[in-house]
Amino acid sequence: MDHFVSIHLDRGSDKPLYIQLYEGIVRLIEEKKLSPGEKLPTIRKLSSLLKVNTVTVVNAYRLLEREGYVVSRVGSGTYVRSAVKSINEGEMREDISEERSSVHQVPYDFAGAFIPPEYFPVEDFKRAINKVLDRDGGYAFSYSESQGYLPFRHSLGKYLAKEYAIEVPVHLIHVVSGAQQGIDIISKALLDFGDVVFVESPTYPGAIDAFKSRGARIVEIPLTQDGPDMDELVARLRLKPPKIFYTMPNFQNPTGYSYSEQKKKELLALSRKYDFLIIEDDHMNDLYYEERPLPLKNLDAEGRVFYIKGFSKLFMPGLRLGFIVAPEPFSKKLQEVKYFSDITSSELAQRALDVMLKDGSFYDHADKMREIFRERWNIALKAMKKHFPAGVYWSKPSGGLFFWITLPDGCYSMNLYGKAIKNGILITPGDFFYPDRRPTTSFRLSIAQIPSEKLEEGIKLLAGCIAELLEEYRIDPLKGDMYKPLL
Amino acid sequence: MDHFVSIHLDRGSDKPLYIQLYEGIVRLIEEKKLSPGEKLPTIRKLSSLLKVNTVTVVNAYRLLEREGYVVSRVGSGTYVRSAVKSINEGEMREDISEERSSVHQVPYDFAGAFIPPEYFPVEDFKRAINKVLDRDGGYAFSYSESQGYLPFRHSLGKYLAKEYAIEVPVHLIHVVSGAQQGIDIISKALLDFGDVVFVESPTYPGAIDAFKSRGARIVEIPLTQDGPDMDELVARLRLKPPKIFYTMPNFQNPTGYSYSEQKKKELLALSRKYDFLIIEDDHMNDLYYEERPLPLKNLDAEGRVFYIKGFSKLFMPGLRLGFIVAPEPFSKKLQEVKYFSDITSSELAQRALDVMLKDGSFYDHADKMREIFRERWNIALKAMKKHFPAGVYWSKPSGGLFFWITLPDGCYSMNLYGKAIKNGILITPGDFFYPDRRPTTSFRLSIAQIPSEKLEEGIKLLAGCIAELLEEYRIDPLKGDMYKPLL
Ligand SMILES: Cc1ncc(COP(=O)(O)O)c(C=O)c1O
Ligand SMILES: Cc1ncc(COP(=O)(O)O)c(C=O)c1O
Numbered sequence: 001m002d003h004f005v006s007i008h009l010d011r012g013s014d015k016p017l018y019i020q021l022y023e024g025i026v027r028l029i030e031e032k033k034l035s036p037g038e039k040l041p042t043i044r045k046l047s048s049l050l051k052v053n054t055v056t057v058v059n060a061y062r063l064l065e066r067e068g069y070v071v072s073r074v075g076s077g078t079y080v081r082s083a084v085k086s087i088n089e090g091e092m093r094e095d096i097s098e099e100r101s102s103v104h105q106v107p108y109d110f111a112g113a114f115i116p117p118e119y120f121p122v123e124d125f126k127r128a129i130n131k132v133l134d135r136d137g138g139y140a141f142s143y144s145e146s147q148g149y150l151p152f153r154h155s156l157g158k159y160l161a162k163e164y165a166i167e168v169p170v171h172l173i174h175v176v177s178g179a180q181q182g183i184d185i186i187s188k189a190l191l192d193f194g195d196v197v198f199v200e201s202p203t204y205p206g207a208i209d210a211f212k213s214r215g216a217r218i219v220e221i222p223l224t225q226d227g228p229d230m231d232e233l234v235a236r237l238r239l240k241p242p243k244i245f246y247t248m249p250n251f252q253n254p255t256g257y258s259y260s261e262q263k264k265k266e267l268l269a270l271s272r273k274y275d276f277l278i279i280e281d282d283h284m285n286d287l288y289y290e291e292r293p294l295p296l297k298n299l300d301a302e303g304r305v306f307y308i309k310g311f312s313k314l315f316m317p318g319l320r321l322g323f324i325v326a327p328e329p330f331s332k333k334l335q336e337v338k339y340f341s342d343i344t345s346s347e348l349a350q351r352a353l354d355v356m357l358k359d360g361s362f363y364d365h366a367d368k369m370r371e372i373f374r375e376r377w378n379i380a381l382k383a384m385k386k387h388f389p390a391g392v393y394w395s396k397p398s399g400g401l402f403f404w405i406t407l408p409d410g411c412y413s414m415n416l417y418g419k420a421i422k423n424g425i426l427i428t429p430g431d432f433f434y435p436d437r438r439p440t441t442s443f444r445l446s447i448a449q450i451p452s453e454k455l456e457e458g459i460k461l462l463a464g465c466i467a468e469l470l471e472e473y474r475i476d477p478l479k480g481d482m483y484k485p486l487l
Numbered sequence: 488m489d490h491f492v493s494i495h496l497d498r499g500s501d502k503p504l505y506i507q508l509y510e511g512i513v514r515l516i517e518e519k520k521l522s523p524g525e526k527l528p529t530i531r532k533l534s535s536l537l538k539v540n541t542v543t544v545v546n547a548y549r550l551l552e553r554e555g556y557v558v559s560r561v562g563s564g565t566y567v568r569s570a571v572k573s574i575n576e577g578e579m580r581e582d583i584s585e586e587r588s589s590v591h592q593v594p595y596d597f598a599g600a601f602i603p604p605e606y607f608p609v610e611d612f613k614r615a616i617n618k619v620l621d622r623d624g625g626y627a628f629s630y631s632e633s634q635g636y637l638p639f640r641h642s643l644g645k646y647l648a649k650e651y652a653i654e655v656p657v658h659l660i661h662v663v664s665g666a667q668q669g670i671d672i673i674s675k676a677l678l679d680f681g682d683v684v685f686v687e688s689p690t691y692p693g694a695i696d697a698f699k700s701r702g703a704r705i706v707e708i709p710l711t712q713d714g715p716d717m718d719e720l721v722a723r724l725r726l727k728p729p730k731i732f733y734t735m736p737n738f739q740n741p742t743g744y745s746y747s748e749q750k751k752k753e754l755l756a757l758s759r760k761y762d763f764l765i766i767e768d769d770h771m772n773d774l775y776y777e778e779r780p781l782p783l784k785n786l787d788a789e790g791r792v793f794y795i796k797g798f799s800k801l802f803m804p805g806l807r808l809g810f811i812v813a814p815e816p817f818s819k820k821l822q823e824v825k826y827f828s829d830i831t832s833s834e835l836a837q838r839a840l841d842v843m844l845k846d847g848s849f850y851d852h853a854d855k856m857r858e859i860f861r862e863r864w865n866i867a868l869k870a871m872k873k874h875f876p877a878g879v880y881w882s883k884p885s886g887g888l889f890f891w892i893t894l895p896d897g898c899y900s901m902n903l904y905g906k907a908i909k910n911g912i913l914i915t916p917g918d919f920f921y922p923d924r925r926p927t928t929s930f931r932l933s934i935a936q937i938p939s940e941k942l943e944e945g946i947k948l949l950a951g952c953i954a955e956l957l958e959e960y961r962i963d964p965l966k967g968d969m970y971k972p973l974l
Pocket of ligand 1: 113177178179181182205206248253281283310311312313317322323829830
């Protein structure tokens with residue numbers, strides 16, 4: 001316990017106490033004052049030692065667990081982990097995609113957000129690469145324009161026109177190394193310290209991090225099934241309009257929700273009225289199972305929307321390609337920012353994907369993926385209906401890879417996460433998708449990684465975990481190792 | 488002239504008047520109020536129209552020319568260009584590397600900073616890619632760790648140990664998409680608004696842009712042949728130590744200068760005393776022609792140096808690969824920043840280069856390049872000695888691709904640039920390498936793009952241009968189209 005007394009908590013600081021406590025304990029672990037396998041004090045003990053509320057300790061432990069520093073064993077306590085491993089989208093994915101041998105470590109993976117490597121169009125891509133190398137030689141590895149290889153930008157323009165009826169001149173198309181870089185580059189081009197960014201709540205955390213890195217203040221706009229809560233949005237706009245509204249209008253990550261036509265139009269009208277810009281992150285539009293959804297950009301007569309398209313979800317994440325369609329006045333600025341960010345994206349990757357867009361194999365691949373995941377989506381919808389206990393709600397998206405499941409009040413998804421993983425099931429707790437990572441009763445269920453034949457079984461098992469959890473809550477809702485929400 | 492009256496100049500603004508004027512004219516061009524081919528007013532006319540100093544107009548026109556908006560013809564005037572093309576390192580390169588057909592447009596290219604595509608090890612790389620695709624299938628396109636593919640990081644560790652006697656654990660090696668991204672990521676990890684960054688003067692402008700994007704204040708430390716001017720450095724440190732000192736200790740861009748052992752040690756000692764961090768940008772160490780130079784990192788006992796190694800200059804720029812060796816305490820932060828910047832670098836590129844590091848073909852390529860450029864370097868040194876007029880000075884680097892040439896006082900390199908280009912010779916004016924882009928009498932001469940057989944001839948022609956310029960200066964040093972320095 002000695003080490004813990006040394007943790008300095010500054011009650012006058014802006015930093016929440018539980019974060020300070022978390023950081024103090026991380027330091028103890030990193031300085032090897034706590035060794036792997038060592039048990040942490042109980043919540044009660046530590047809270048009385050440091051004279052903080054038990055909730056503070058609970059939240060700090062929770063964060064430690066989520067960041068992979070500790071594991072908690074129900075009924076036994078919390079222990080320092082042997083190898084530090086953090087749970088974030090990237091690294092969760094790693095668990096299952098990096099080493100083939102580890103694929104079987106988690107039998108039911110509902111966390112991985114990306115299509116498994118078996119489905120990548122490797123043969124087509126290999127053919128395209130070799131074609132480029134034979135045709136272009138060393139030029140496939142020279143710098144071209146920062147903004148992207150021109151013939152590729154032409155192909156992207158055609159893709160947008162064909163698939164989404166968006167007509168844009170190539171000088172507004174900017175190639176980037178994935179959608180994440182798109183977000184980062186736009187942030188660097190537009191945001192200064194103290195600027196306000198509105199985000200959907202919940203939302204994709206990678207975007208939050210990029211905005212925060214520019215010193216932006218994040219304001220959450222609650223998302224409902226058909227788009228933002230408009231009353232809340234308007235109230236917030238009246239208070240102080242943002243510089244940017246960041247949105248995924250179709251098949252949102254994590255909820256799977258899509259905006260209604262009506263709300264798309266309202267959002268654009270508001271952007272005019274309150275003079276803000278919009279980032280539309282189109283990570284998933286191609287994976288529609290009913291109607292093809294139209295991007296917001298499609299309605300953007302005034303040039304307020306930065307449209308970002310990534311190829312990770314549909315195509316191959318490790319390729320690191322995507323593009324931005326910029327409103328005219330910002331196009332030059334984006335080019336400059338791209339230049340000092342990483343000069344240009346891989347020339348070879350651009351040229352190879354260009355070949356696949358031109359010979360049609362890209363489109364064939366998209367069609368194939370739509371079929372495969374439409375099947376999974378059907379199975380998942382049926383299985384949830386059949387197995388999930390009463391009181392559990394879930395979204396019914398018409399495309400994409402994600403469902404958003406909400407447990408009964410007070411039943412936190414981090415607890416389900418802990419229980420599920422012991423049963424070989426991986427989910428992504430909803431906390432992850434809120435800027436403050438507050439505990440929530442919702443979680444994301446992804447059908448990207450789990451094969452069709454294990455899908456119903458996995459959902460059934462997960463339903464069993466939920467039922468168990470509900471049971472435990474009824475018996476002892478104040479059990480020590482249950483996470484409480486931050487107030 | 489009507490349009491010009493509409494240009495609004497705000498004398499109370501922080502922005503220099505010549506920049507405001509430049510921006511005003513750019514707007515006229517972009518709004519098509521000035522058409523391609525149209526002649527701009529003379530310096531005298533515009534200065535009296537707008538009631539500004541002639542120097543302001545000269546500087547604005549100069550900037551317009553450099554940014555590619557206008558061309559000036561000696562004795563005739565300044566004209567709006569037909570296609571807007573900006574001169575920056577990236578786009579200068581483009582001129583010569585993008586389209587094979589354009590290679591012959593500029594017969595003597597001393598500007599391009601990169602080895603020509605003909606020398607890229609395309610066959611070896613193709614073999615490596617195909618090997619990876621056959622071996623790893625879709626996994627070559629999955630996300631692995633943000634920090635980089637682990638076996639590749641092992642190979643990079645071995646490369647550092649073998650070539651530079653730097654021993655670092657793989658968890659401190661971070662793969663990035665080129666050195667530029669390395670600079671940007673470190674900036675994002677370390678710099679907040681108002682932080683001070685020391686840079687060598689002159690220096691690589693891509694770094695300045697990345698630092699400025701974080702709101703950093705740039706302080707220039709004059710560079711001498713064997714490292715920074717130590718008196719000036721110490722004086723600046725006493726005033727206010729920086730957060731970061733950005734340096735290229737070997738074969739600097741643009742000067743080709745290298746630090747003496749003594750100055751390397753002094754810099755490290757100062758970094759301890761004044762508690763700042765160092766970014767060592769190793770863009771060129773492998774191209775040594777005499778002794779292999781040791782990086783600063785090699786002497787960094789205390790962990791103050793972020794070592795960045797790019798593979799663009801020696802290997803292939805369009806590959807977009809490089810790595811950072813981070814001091815231990817910053818390693819985790821870099822990982823987070825990389826994640827929100829672009830998640831991870833191309834998996835395929837990492838795996839393919841890993842193959843080439845392991846089978847030795849990377850090292851063979853490096854040896855070959857050293858031979859080729861050592862020859863050019865010898866020719867260039869001899870040719871400059873033979874042809875350059877008295878009063879011209881140049882650096883004698885022992886590696887790399889750049890020479891730094893200084894003309895007599897008052898003889899600005901932008902004027903030489905204009906004259907040279909009319910003779911089919913491309914150089915990079917020194918102005919480009921100062922944060923404020925002030926006119927200088929120095930320029931960079933690169934031997935990357937020009938073939939050995941044209942090297943002496945090119946230098947001889949350039950020497951002729953210099954001689955002519957000196958002549959003109961003697962006759963009429965106040966000629967209207969000569970650039971004057973900013974005061
Ligand atoms: C909504 C959203 N945007 C952007 C990204 C980043 O994707 P990319 O791989 O294209 O950078 C992701 C990846 O998870 C995402 O879910
Ligand atoms: C000194 C220096 N650092 C970094 C870079 C960027 O190189 P990379 O292609 O590795 O991003 C360059 C390229 O010109 C350079 O000259």
